[in-house]
Structures are given as C-alpha cells and as structure tokens.
Amino acid sequence: MDMTINPPLRLKLRTARILSLLVLVALPVGYLGGAVWPDAIGSLDILFSALRLIGLFAAVFLFVDIRNQRANAPDTALDERERAERDSAYRASHTALVGTLFMALIYTIPAKPLGWWFPDREGAIDLLSAFAIAGLALPGIILAWRERPDGE
Amino acid sequence: MATIVRVPARFSLRTAKMLSIVAPFGLVLSMIGGAYFLGDAGRVLPLFHALRLIFGLTCLALFIDGRTQATNVPERFDPLFDERERAERDRAFRNSHKLITGSIFALCAWVTVARGWGLWLPDVRGAVDIAIGLAFIAMGLPAIILIWRERPVSDDE
Numbered sequence: 001m002d003m004t005i006n007p008p009l010r011l012k013l014r015t016a017r018i019l020s021l022l023v024l025v026a027l028p029v030g031y032l033g034g035a036v037w038p039d040a041i042g043s044l045d046i047l048f049s050a051l052r053l054i055g056l057f058a059a060v061f062l063f064v065d066i067r068n069q070r071a072n073a074p075d076t077a078l079d080e081r082e083r084a085e086r087d088s089a090y091r092a093s094h095t096a097l098v099g100t101l102f103m104a105l106i107y108t109i110p111a112k113p114l115g116w117w118f119p120d121r122e123g124a125i126d127l128l129s130a131f132a133i134a135g136l137a138l139p140g141i142i143l144a145w146r147e148r149p150d151g152e
Numbered sequence: 153m154a155t156i157v158r159v160p161a162r163f164s165l166r167t168a169k170m171l172s173i174v175a176p177f178g179l180v181l182s183m184i185g186g187a188y189f190l191g192d193a194g195r196v197l198p199l200f201h202a203l204r205l206i207f208g209l210t211c212l213a214l215f216i217d218g219r220t221q222a223t224n225v226p227e228r229f230d231p232l233f234d235e236r237e238r239a240e241r242d243r244a245f246r247n248s249h250k251l252i253t254g255s256i257f258a259l260c261a262w263v264t265v266a267r268g269w270g271l272w273l274p275d276v277r278g279a280v281d282i283a284i285g286l287a288f289i290a291m292g293l294p295a296i297i298l299i300w301r302e303r304p305v306s307d308d309e
Contacts, residue, residue, distance in 0.1 A: 090242065090249045094245045094294065098291050119276065121276060135252070
C-alpha cells in the first residue's frame with residue numbers, strides 16, 4: 001500500500017537552512033562550552049544555556065519539517081529518486097558521525113597525559129546527548145542543503 | 153556487492169558472517185569487561201588488554217575484506233558500482249546510521265537510569281574505551297549489514 005507524507009510543518013528552504021546552521025553551531029558550542037566551563041556563572045552560563053535552547057528548538061523544528069519526515073518515511077512513501085537522495089544523505093550523515101566520533105576519540109589519547117581539557121562524567125553525557133540529537137537531525141539537514149531552490 | 157574493487161582480501165561469505173558476529177560483540181564485551189573489572193589502582197586487567205587486541209585484530213580482518221572496502225571508497229568512485237549496488241550500499245548506511253543514533257540514545261537512557269538507581273557506570277576512561285569500541289563497530293557496520301544481506305551464490309556457501 002502506497003503511503004504519502006503529511007508533515008506537520010513545511011519550512012521554506014531558506015528557513016530550513018538557517019535552522020540547520022543553528023543546530024550545527026549553537027548545539028555543539030552550547031554543550032561544549034558548558035562541558036569545558038562547568039562552573040561558569042553569570043553571562044557566560046546564560047549564553048551557553050541560551051545556545052543549547054536555540055539549538056534544541058531548531059532541531060525540533062527540523063524534526064517535524066518535511067525534509068526530516070522524508071528522511072524517516074517508509075520506502076513506499078517515496079519514489080525511486082527520493083529514496084536514492086534520502087539514502088545518500090544517510091550515507092553522508094553516517095560518514096560525518098563516525099568521522100566526528102573518531103576525531104573526538106583521537107583527541108582523548110594525548111589529552112590526559114598532556115593535561116589538556118577532559119570532560120567530567122556530566123560533561124561527557126551532555127556532549128553525547130548533543131551528538132545524538134545532531135545525528136538525528138543530520139540527514140534532514142543534508143537534504144535541505146542538497147535541495148535546489150526551484151520551488152520557492 | 154558483485155563489483156570488483158581492488159582489495160587486500162576477500163573472504164568467503166561464511167567467514168565474513170562469522171567475523172561480523174565475533175568481531176563487534178567480542179570488542180564491545182572486552183571494552184565493557186575491561187571497564188567493569190578494574191585491577192589495582194583502577195587499571196585495566198592484562199586479560200582484557202589481550203582480548204581487546206585479539207578482537208581489534210578480528211575487526212581489522214573484517215575491515216580489509218572487499219565488502220567493507222566497497223563501503224568506504226569515496227563518492228568519486230561511485231561509477232565503479234551499478235545503480236543496484238549503490239542503492240544497496242546507501243540503504244546499509246541508512247540502517248547503520250539509525251542503529252548508531254539509536255545506540256547513543258540507549259546509552260544516554262542507561263546513564264540516566266543508572267544514576268537514578270545507583271547501577272554501575274564506567275569512569276570517564278572506561279567510557280572512552282567503550283566509545284572507541286563502538287566507533288570501530290560503527291565504521292564497519294554498513295559492511296556488516298551488506299554481508300548479512302548478501303545471498304550465497306556458489307554451492308560451497
């Protein structure tokens with residue numbers, strides 16, 4: 001049985017791209033900043049909290065947008081070209097996730113002996129959560145950046 | 153995948169399937185075991201170092217297989233593959249991505265539950281070790297999925 005996608009939100013391409021930048025910048029900076037300076041107080045703490053909130057809200061908007069709904073749609077809801085584009089976005093997303101994970105892990109090798117910054121448990125969990133949220137949104141983000149702005 | 157990519161090794165399907173089970177499970181279990189059963193002064197026991205090395209090498213064997221190599225070539229080599237092969241490969245990446253993000257969320261859920269109920273949690277060094285194991289597996293996961301989707305073509309498979 002063929003299915004159609006009925007997304008709760010259909011963002012303009014430009015809006016989706018701006019939100020995707022917010023997810024990719026605000027979320028890591030907010031969580032990384034909070035992990036590096038866990039005792040930050042005052043304006044710095046407010047800044048990191050605000051960045052986290054902005055990143056999370058942007059991610060929520062992207063999750064319900066048509067592009068992310070398409071990325072998570074069953075095969076029957078998409079034609080062959082759309083399936084190929086979606087799966088290709090997942091491939092790029094997987095490569096980016098694994099690459100980022102390896103870079104982070106490579107950093108941990110000299111970090112301890114050289115006395116560089118190393119996250120505590122709370123910080124590591126926060127960073128992992130941010131990584132997972134960004135990872136969920138990434139296929140939709142890639143689809144937004146590969147989409148041609150013809151329809152707008 | 154039927155396309156011939158110049159690769160260091162190409163195992164039989166049965167061997168590849170066996171490696172695809174032994175390598176990831178062995179690596180993750182030895183990483184978790186090493187983080188759980190710590191020796192004196194919080195150091196990893198030599199047994200777990202040996203197990204990690206063995207299963208790490210098993211993973212390496214899986215990575216040099218042709219199926220893994222085919223999933224790791226850059227996009228400019230896409231013309232080497234026909235449309236069906238590209239579709240199979242990208243679908244494997246899609247499932248792999250979902251498994252990875254799902255696993256990370258499961259880990260976050262475990263940490264939340266473990267902190268509330270006082271269950272075991274690794275120290276930061278142990279968590280990094282486990283994450284390294286998961287990253288290795290994530291790298292080879294699309295190939296593992298392809299191995300299990302491949303149909304045996306010859307009688308000896």
